[in-house]
Amino acid sequence: MDGSIFSRGKKPGPPTAQDIVTIAAHEQGIDEVLVIYTSKLEVRDWVGQRAAFNNHCSRPPLSAEKARLLLKEWSQCALIVAPTKEAFSEKLVAIEKELHKRGFYKAWAIFNESVCNETSHPTFEWLGIDIVSTLMKHKKNLTPPIPGDYQPWGVVLLE
Numbered sequence: 001m002d003g004s005i006f007s008r009g010k011k012p013g014p015p016t017a018q019d020i021v022t023i024a025a026h027e028q029g030i031d032e033v034l035v036i037y038t039s040k041l042e043v044r045d046w047v048g049q050r051a052a053f054n055n056h057c058s059r060p061p062l063s064a065e066k067a068r069l070l071l072k073e074w075s076q077c078a079l080i081v082a083p084t085k086e087a088f089s090e091k092l093v094a095i096e097k098e099l100h101k102r103g104f105y106k107a108w109a110i111f112n113e114s115v116c117n118e119t120s121h122p123t124f125e126w127l128g129i130d131i132v133s134t135l136m137k138h139k140k141n142l143t144p145p146i147p148g149d150y151q152p153w154g155v156v157l158l159e
Contacts, residue, residue, distance in 0.1 A: 015102070017076070017099060017104045017107065017158040017159060018035045018076070018078070018158065020098060020099055020102050020104065021033060021035070021078045021080075021095055021098075021099060021107075021156055021158065022035075022078075024094065024095040024098040024099070025078075025080055025091075025095055028091040028094055028095060029082075029083070029091070030080055030081075030082045030083070030091060030095075031083075032080070032081040032082075032083075032139075033078050033079070033080055033081075034078070034079040034081075034138050034139060035076055035077070035078050035079075035158070036076065036077060036079060036134075036138055037075065037076055037077075038071045038072070038074050038075060038076060038077050038157065039071075039072075040134070040137070040138070041071060041077065041129050041134050041155070042129065042130040042131075042133040042134045042137070043064045043067050043068050043071070043127065043128045043129055043130070044064055044128055044130045044133075045063060045064040045128060047061075047124065047125055047128045047129065047130050048061030048062060048063065048064065048067070048125060048126065048127075048128040049061070050125070059126065061125060061126045061127070061128060062126060062127060062128060063128070064128045067127045067128045067129070070127070071127070071157070073106070073157075074106065074108075074157040074158060074159055075158070075159060076157075076158045076159075077155050077156060077157050077158055078095075078155065078156045078158060079134065079135060079138060079139070079153070079154075079155055080092065080095070080153065080154040080155065080156065081135070081139065081152070081153055082152035082153075082154075083152070084152060085150065085151075085152045088152040088154065089111060092109045092111065092154040092156070093109055093121070095109065095156055096108065096109040096156055099156070099158070104158065104159060106157070106158075106159045107156055107157060107158060107159070108121070108122070108156070108157045109121050109154060109155070109156050109157075110122050110123065110124060110127065110129070110154060110155040110156070110157065111123050111124070111154060112124055112131060112150060112151055112152070112153045112154060124155070129155070131153055131155075132144055132145065135153065
């Protein structure tokens with residue numbers, strides 16, 4: 001016997017949220033998914049404050065303290081780095097919907113767009129997430145973006 005779980009008569013368990021998000025992302029043409037603990041997201045007050053001054057929005061950003069408290073509702077998240085901006089928001093929502101279909105009802109996509117997006121999804125700025133610092137910690141070959149240049153980056157919160 002080779003010591004694998006199959007040789008011991010055990011069957012593999014159901015797919016995890018991490019499995020599903022990776023497969024769903026691949027189906028959307030996205031090969032780069034990094035799963036981290038939500039506590040590793042860089043949350044800073046300056047991100048939300050910058051958003052508050054740059055946007056005329058009826059939805060003010062959360063303080064870093066409130067954002068950290070909210071993010072504790074999820075244990076992990078998937079950092080998603082797409083190769084192109086084309087239809088990125090739609091792809092991120094498709095990944096979230098696939099997780100919902102598979103029973104992971106708390107999955108929630110976070111966008112890298114303005115605070116006043118027209119969806120029912122939060123943005124990095126609204127939550128005070130410094131996505132550049134977060135990604136630079138976990139993705140070693142990341143080139144920092146030009147300020148104001150939207151990048152096809154997203155997060156899906158996972159239970």
